[in-house]
Amino acid sequence: MQRRRFRHALYAAPALALIALFVYYPIVENIRLSLFKFSVFQPGMRYVGLENYRQALQDPVFWKALANNLGYAVTSVIFQVGAALVLAAILEGLIGRRLRGLLRTVYFVPAAVSMTVAGLLFQFLYQPDAGLINSALESLGLGRFAHDWLGDPGTSIWGVVTMSQWQSFGYTTMLLTVAVQRIPRELYEAATVDGAGRVRTFFAVTVPMVREMTTLLVILTVSGAFLVFNEVMVMTGGGPSNSSQTLGTWLYSSAFTGDDMGYAAAIGTVMFAITFVAGAVQLLHSRRKAVAV
Amino acid sequence: MRRTPATVAGCLLVTLLTLLVSGCGQAPVRVTPNAFALDGPPRGHLTVLEKWADPEYAPYFKEAVRAYERRNPGVSIDLQAVGDQPYKDRIAVLAASREMPDIYFAWPGRYARKFADGKLAADLSEPLEGTAWGRSFEADALDAFTFDGRRYGVPLNMDAKVFAYSREIFAQAGVAREPRTFPELLTACDRISATGRTPLAFGNQYGWPAGHLLTQFNAMEVPAAVLARDYDGDGGPEAFSHPGYERAFDDLARLKKHCMGPSGTSMSHESAQTRLLYGKAAMQYLETLEFSYLSTKGGAPEKFAAGWDFFTMPAVPGAAGSAGAVAGGADGLLVANSSPNKALAVDFLKFLTGPEQARKVVRDLGWLSAVKGTAGAARLKGLPEAQRTLAGKDMALWLDTRADDKIVNPYLSAAEAVLGGRSSAAQALRQVREGARQAHRFRVRD
Structure with a gap:
């Protein structure tokens, strides 16, 4: 028995060592670095304790970035999980087989477009002078709503969020469609026999039966929303006036423009803590509510 | 938590790891002697990292490297060019690991000063101060890489x-x-x-x-x-x-x-x-x-x-x-303090900023050269006038x-x-x- 255990441990050891080296060690090292002030250009590090975290508390850009990430996460969960599940259920329950295949492809296409290309494409759409959105508003007689979408601090981050939803919505819809397809048909038949309408069936059968997939997608979209970087860098660079900074872009800016590596490590630790807690809570919650067939 | 031998061993491992990494600081700066005189024909290997990766600029630098290698058969140069932002990222990572290329790019002013203060850039006062090579540069351009009276960079162009x-x-x-x-x-x-x-x-x-x-x-x-x-x-x-x-x-x-x-x-x-x-x-x-x-x-x-x-x-x-x-500046090249080939690096920089190459910079790239007396080589509209206009102006380095x-x-x-x-x-x-x-x-x- 003991020998077998030893053999099992031996087989697992290389994977564990790699995970420890490439996942856990960087996390520990990042937490350690967040307790120092240092520049990459100068030798030596100055131990400052929790000073970098105090700096974050007093940094308005940090709070703005955190708020932007939260807005990003909430919107992503609503669209990429909630709305995508509704669309997946409609596709599977109401649309004919041929049209269903076509629609699935249409929804998925944006996910195949590179992030940089999508970012540039939306920049053109948002152009205040000749962009499609303002032109459309003008021709509909809604010119008063025409706007410098990415140039106004009030709308810049939402311009980025919208692009991100457009790109990821079809992908999550596909994943949820697969989950919906795996629900036994008998459950829907039983619901129909019991007199449940479409909405009731959706909430009583579809939602609980795809909980594993929705849990996974919530974790992925929330952690993705807190790690968002490319979209912002391509479309706004964090501006104007830091209005579209996210924790990822502010970390990068603090490290490579501000040369404040310790502060950047502190922001990284905060990002890790948020995504870790969000993931753990969601996992525990879904385990309690798991439904078995 | 049950205290099994495995959990105790795990805790010990984590503690050991934490203590181990806590003891690590940044690697010390390696400094080699400032020997700028070649003791014979140029020989050895140089690494160069710069930020002129655009297709209209990159061929000039590749050709300049090839020309120097042809002239000095004992020399090989590894030239790497990246874009502006990737350059900032890469040089920061190299600086953190204290693995600097022999020659590297720097923007003027405080950006270059960080390398000088961190002892990552060699003090080039000896080959530049009061020498014919030093006098060949526009004063504003050379001053953009001068800190506390010491010369740290060789300006290549002016902007x-x-x-x-x-x-x-x-x-x-x-x-x-x-x-x-x-x-x-x-x-x-x-x-x-x-x-x-x-x-x-x-x-x-x-x-x-x-x-x-x-x-x-x-x-x-x-x-x-x-x-x-x-x-x-x-x-x-x-x-x-x-x-x-x-x-x-x-x-x-x-x-x-x-x-x-x-x-x-x-x-x-x-x-x-x-x-x-x-x-x-x-x-x-x-x-x-x-x-x-x-x-x-x-x-x-x-x-x-x-x-x-x-x-x-x-x-x-x-x-x-x-x-x-x-408003303007000068782009420059620095020599790594850790380079074992400082004399060779300086020789290559002398070649790169010599009259022949400097005129090529003006003629082929359409830049204002930091080297005096090169405006006549300009073929691009506006460039000779710009050189004349800017001669009497005060250069205000990019904020x-x-x-x-x-x-x-x-x-x-x-x-x-x-x-x-x-x-x-x-x-x-x-x-x-x-x-x-x-x-x-x-x-x-x-």
């Missing part, structure tokens, strides 16, 4: 901000001559606006174009000594209190009001440039390095390429700074490479707020002062 304009649009708007004062510039903008065109094409998507304008206005409005003290973060509680700073933001706001269209904040500088090239805008505030884009070879329509001219920022009446200031890192972000952010009409000059300056205060409080370096 300055000017207003490029369409002569045809100016004439149609009744603007008879280039503006000589800032109010004249604003009046010219009003006249151009009346013709239905945008006076000044401006794209500030990434923040630096506004930084360049503020570089210019600050240098004109604030005395040089005050500016240097505040940019270095040495101003203490009085930092950025000179009234010229507020006037500079006010100049920016007036320029926006009279000259720029409504959409500058979200447009890239390059997109804005197409508006100039295709006659939708009358002017653009651009770098002399961009002159090549205004030629037909660079993609400009023939009509514009034949009919453009330029002028520097006109003087602001009553300003306390330098009336002849021009984003001159000022303390932590001051740059609040400054650019405040500039964006002024351009967006969300902040007055006074509010913007308060934001800068608060940024400077926070930068001092949470300073990275002692």
Whole structure:
């Protein structure tokens, strides 16, 4: 028995060592670095304790970035999980087989477009002078709503969020469609026999039966929303006036423009803590509510 | 938790790991002796990292390396070129690991100073100070890499901000001559606006174009000594209190009001440039390095390429700074302090900045060379005039490479707020002062 255990441990050891080296060690090292002030250009590090975290508390850009990430996460969960599940259920329950295949492809296409290309494409759409959105508003007689979408601090981050939803919505819809397809048909038949309408069936059968997939997608979209970087860098660079900074872009800016590596490590630790807690809570919650067939 | 041998071993491992990494600091800086004289024909291997990866620039540097290798068969050079932002990232990582290439690029001012202060750049005073090689450079360009009286960098080119304009649009708007004062510039903008065109094409998507304008206005409005003290973060509680700073933001706001269209904040500088090239805008505030884009070879329509001219920022009446200031800088190359081949590196840099190569820089790349007496080689329209015009001007180094890192972000952010009409000059300056205060409080370096 003991020998077998030893053999099992031996087989697992290389994977564990790699995970420890490439996942856990960087996390520990990042937490350690967040307790120092240092520049990459100068030798030596100055131990400052929790000073970098105090700096974050007093940094308005940090709070703005955190708020932007939260807005990003909430919107992503609503669209990429909630709305995508509704669309997946409609596709599977109401649309004919041929049209269903076509629609699935249409929804998925944006996910195949590179992030940089999508970012540039939306920049053109948002152009205040000749962009499609303002032109459309003008021709509909809604010119008063025409706007410098990415140039106004009030709308810049939402311009980025919208692009991100457009790109990821079809992908999550596909994943949820697969989950919906795996629900036994008998459950829907039983619901129909019991007199449940479409909405009731959706909430009583579809939602609980795809909980594993929705849990996974919530974790992925929330952690993705807190790690968002490319979209912002391509479309706004964090501006104007830091209005579209996210924790990822502010970390990068603090490290490579501000040369404040310790502060950047502190922001990284905060990002890790948020995504870790969000993931753990969601996992525990879904385990309690798991439904078995 | 049950205390099994495995959990105890796990805890011990974690503790050991934590103690181990806590003991690690940054690697010490390796410094090799400053031996700049070759003891025989050039021989050895050099690594070079620079940021001229654009297809119009990269071939020149590859060819220069090949020419040096052909001339010196015992030398091999590994040249790597990356874009602007990737360069900043890569050199930072290399600096952190203390694995610097033998020769590497640096922007002037505080950016280059970080390498000198961190002992990552070799002191090149010996080969540059009082020597024929040192005297071959324009003084402003060499001074941009001189810190505490020591020379740390070899300037390769010079760059300055000017207003490029369409002569045809100016004439149609009744603007008879280039503006000589800032109010004249604003009046010219009003006249151009009346013709239905945008006076000044401006794209500030990434923040630096506004930084360049503020570089210019600050240098004109604030005395040089005050500016240097505040940019270095040495101003203490009085930092950025000179009234010229507020006037500079006010100049920016007036320029926006009279000259720029409504959409500058979200447009890239390059997109804005197409508006100039295709006659939708009358002017653009651009770098002399961009002159090549205004030629037909660079993609400009023939009509514009034949009919453009330029002028520097006109003087602001009553300003306390330098009336002849021009925002600009010099790109330079530094030698790693850790390089075992400093003599070879300096020999290669002498080749790269020698008269023959310097003339090629002017002729083939369309740059202003930092080497004296090369303007005659220019084939690009505007370049010889630019060299003559800038000779009598004061170079004001780019704010984003001159000022303390932590001051740059609040400054650019405040500039964006002024351009967006969300902040007055006074509010913007308060934001800068608060940024400077926070930068001092949470300073990275002692």
